[in-house]
Amino acid sequence: MRVLGIESSCDETGIAIYDDALGILSHQLYSQVKLHADYGGVVPELASRDHVRKTLPLIQAALAEAGCGPEQIDGIAYTAGPGLVGALLVGATVGRSLAMAWNKPAVAVHHMEGHLLAPMLEARVPAFPFIALLVSGGHTLLVQVDGIGRYQILGESIDDAAGEAFDKTAKLLGLDYPGGAALARLAEQGTPGRFIFPRPMTDRPGLDFSFSGLKTFAANTIRSEGHDEKTRADIAHAFQCAVVDTLAIKCKRALKQTGLKRLVIAGGVSANRQLREQLQTLMLELKGEVFYPRPEYCTDNGAMIAYAGLQRLKAGQTVGLAIQVQPRWSL
Numbered sequence: 001m002r003v004l005g006i007e008s009s010c011d012e013t014g015i016a017i018y019d020d021a022l023g024i025l026s027h028q029l030y031s032q033v034k035l036h037a038d039y040g041g042v043v044p045e046l047a048s049r050d051h052v053r054k055t056l057p058l059i060q061a062a063l064a065e066a067g068c069g070p071e072q073i074d075g076i077a078y079t080a081g082p083g084l085v086g087a088l089l090v091g092a093t094v095g096r097s098l099a100m101a102w103n104k105p106a107v108a109v110h111h112m113e114g115h116l117l118a119p120m121l122e123a124r125v126p127a128f129p130f131i132a133l134l135v136s137g138g139h140t141l142l143v144q145v146d147g148i149g150r151y152q153i154l155g156e157s158i159d160d161a162a163g164e165a166f167d168k169t170a171k172l173l174g175l176d177y178p179g180g181a182a183l184a185r186l187a188e189q190g191t192p193g194r195f196i197f198p199r200p201m202t203d204r205p206g207l208d209f210s211f212s213g214l215k216t217f218a219a220n221t222i223r224s225e226g227h228d229e230k231t232r233a234d235i236a237h238a239f240q241c242a243v244v245d246t247l248a249i250k251c252k253r254a255l256k257q258t259g260l261k262r263l264v265i266a267g268g269v270s271a272n273r274q275l276r277e278q279l280q281t282l283m284l285e286l287k288g289e290v291f292y293p294r295p296e297y298c299t300d301n302g303a304m305i306a307y308a309g310l311q312r313l314k315a316g317q318t319v320g321l322a323i324q325v326q327p328r329w330s331l
């Protein structure tokens with residue numbers, strides 16, 4: 001079975017073709033980062049227009065790369081939410097219309113389910129059940145995953161998502177949007193221990209997160225200590241340690257609470273090297289295993305949507321002719 005996946009929920013146009021016997025046959029990605037950089041964040045209308053320009057050419061490129069025609073595609077999956085309404089509508093409209101023209105089934109995929117299943121694209125695949133830490137620009141979720149579509153949310157952020165906190169703090173440090181990866185690079189030059197940031201909500205029971213206070217803590221530290229090159233790196237280091245420690249503490253709690261031994265991390269922030277290393281150490285200590293996607297499948301991409309779509313297609317979960325998206329949609 002072979003599925004074409006379309007991702008357009010935010011500022012990346014991702015197109016991929018996944019075959020359940022052969023794996024990923026094509027992976028095309030166009031990032032709008034440069035388009036939005038001057039504005040310090042994603043401008044929804046510009047994002048929609050750029051998806052309009054890129055979606056069909058990337059689908060043509062994906063078919064060429066995979067060396068197949070529409071007749072060899074068994075279904076079309078598109079991200080139906082959560083995300084920016086206009087951006088989602090572009091992918092959904094193209095996906096649903098092509099499915100009708102090609103006489104194929106269409107599948108509406110939840111963006112976070114895409115992230116959650118992205119580690120399944122790797123050679124070493126986690127067996128169910130497992131705990132998933134989903135850390136992206138819009139969401140921070142701890143989920144118990146018992147199977148495809150069997151998700152129990154154990155904890156989530158009550159304010160900023162982890163990626164959002166990275167981006168906002170990066171902005172305070174003078175880095176361009178989205179600054180998560182740049183902040184991580186700056187943190188590598190920082191001196192450990194010069195600043196100690198709080199580990200929010202770790203001193204009480206529960207699995208929820210709160211990251212907005214860390215950004216305020218960073219702003220106050222910049223105000224009192226200045227922002228020379230050295231101080232910026234030390235602040236970035238302290239901030240990253242606080243986020244990673246907090247995520248690791250809650251993962252450990254979730255694993256203990258459920259008795260599970262497998263941990264999956266996915267979403268843009270799962271590309272963070274310190275987070276990967278610390279969770280690897282944790283799982284060694286707990287005699288468990290950690291799984292994560294390769295960096296290009298951590299951030300938004302079409303491959304994860306094609307994979308999730310194929311699972312939903314196998315389960316017969318296709319959609320009718322109406323083009324529907326859900327900008328807000330819980331997992």
Ligand code: KG4
Binds near residue numbers: 138164268269273
């Ligand atoms: O999953 P994603 O591509 O988009 C959403 O669904 O939101 O995640 C993007 C987020 C951004 O906040 C970005 O700054 C963050 O992931 N990110 C990182 C790193 N790479 C991307 N944060 C920390 N360290 C990184 N290496």
Ligand code: ZN
Binds near residue numbers: 115299
């Ligand atoms: Zn995402």
